[in-house]
Amino acid sequence: MSKENTMQRALIPAIALSIATLGGAAQAAEPLQIGISAEPYPPFTYTSSEGEWTGFEVELGLAICEAMEAECEIQPTGWSGIIPSLKAGRIDMIMNSMSITEARQKVIDFSDPYYFTPGAYVAADDLELSLPEGLDGLVLGVQSATTNATYARRALRDTGVDTRLYDQAEQVNRDLLSGRLDVILADEIAMNELVERDEAEGFEIKGTAPHHEAYGEGVGIGIRQGDSELKANLNAAIERVQQDGTCSSLSEEYFGTDICTG
Structure with a gap:
C-alpha cells in the first residue's frame, strides 16, 4: 500500500468524526x-x-x-x-x-x-358553603390528572361529596356555569380569572384548600x-x-x- 493510500485511509475516520460532530452540533x-x-x-x-x-x-x-x-x-x-x-x-x-x-x-x-398557588373552590354566590364539611351531598367537578384531583381523592373522600373528573379545565368551568355541578376545585389564579368573566356573574370563590402533600412543592x-x-x-x-x-x-x-x- 502506498504512503498516499495510507494517509487517505487514515483521514477517513477523522472526516467521519468531524461529520458526526457537526451533526451533533x-x-x-x-x-x-x-x-x-x-x-x-x-x-x-x-x-x-x-x-x-x-x-x-x-x-x-x-x-x-x-x-x-x-x-x-x-x-x-x-x-x-x-x-x-x-x-x-x-x-x-x-x-x-x-x-x-x-x-x-x-x-x-x-x-x-x-x-x-393553592386550589380554590368556586360555587354560586348564594350557596352557603362551609369547607370541607359543607360539601356533603354536593357534586364537585375537578380536572383529572391534577393535584386538585389528587387532593379531592385523598382529603375529600369521606366528606360525602360526589366528585366528577373531567379531561379539560374548561369542561369543568362550563358544567359549573350551566348548573350541572354545584362546586369546582381548581388553581386559585385560574379561578380568579373565571369569576371575572361576564358569564360567571353570580359565582364566587368560596375558599381555598389547605396546605396538603397532594399539592407538592x-x-x-x-x-x-x-x-x-x-x-x-x-x-x-x-x-x-x-x-x-x-x-x-x-x-x-x-x-x-x-x-x-x-
Whole structure:
C-alpha cells in the first residue's frame, strides 16, 4: 500500500468524526420544544385572537429560554399524554402549571419551582358553603390528572361529596356555569380569572384548600430524568427571571398579583 493510500485511509475516520460532530452540533441547535396543554388554561396558556399561543406561562417560558440563550418553540400536547410525550422525546420540557409532587418525580424530573398557588373552590354566590364539611351531598367537578384531583381523592373522600373528573379545565368551568355541578376545585389564579368573566356573574370563590402533600412543592418545569444539563440551565434561567423582575412583571400583568416563588 502506498504512503498516499495510507494517509487517505487514515483521514477517513477523522472526516467521519468531524461529520458526526457537526451533526451533533446541528442536532443540539434544534429548538427546544416546550410542551403545554392543547386545551387552553387561561390566563396561563390560551390562544390569542390571531390564533397564537400566549399567556403567563407561554411568555415566561420564552423569557426563560432567552435567559438560557436557547431557541424554543411552543408545542401544544393533550394534557393526558403530556408526560408520555416528554418521556418519548417529542417535547423537551413541560411548562403548564405542573406541580412538583412525589408521584410525578418517580417518572420525570423537575426544575426549581417558579410559582405556587393553592386550589380554590368556586360555587354560586348564594350557596352557603362551609369547607370541607359543607360539601356533603354536593357534586364537585375537578380536572383529572391534577393535584386538585389528587387532593379531592385523598382529603375529600369521606366528606360525602360526589366528585366528577373531567379531561379539560374548561369542561369543568362550563358544567359549573350551566348548573350541572354545584362546586369546582381548581388553581386559585385560574379561578380568579373565571369569576371575572361576564358569564360567571353570580359565582364566587368560596375558599381555598389547605396546605396538603397532594399539592407538592410548587410548580416547576417537567423534564426527562437524567437531563441534568437542561435542568441546570433551566434553574439558572429561572433564578435570573426571578431576580430581574421578569416573572413578577408578567405575573402582575396577567393576575394583578405576584405569584412567583423567587
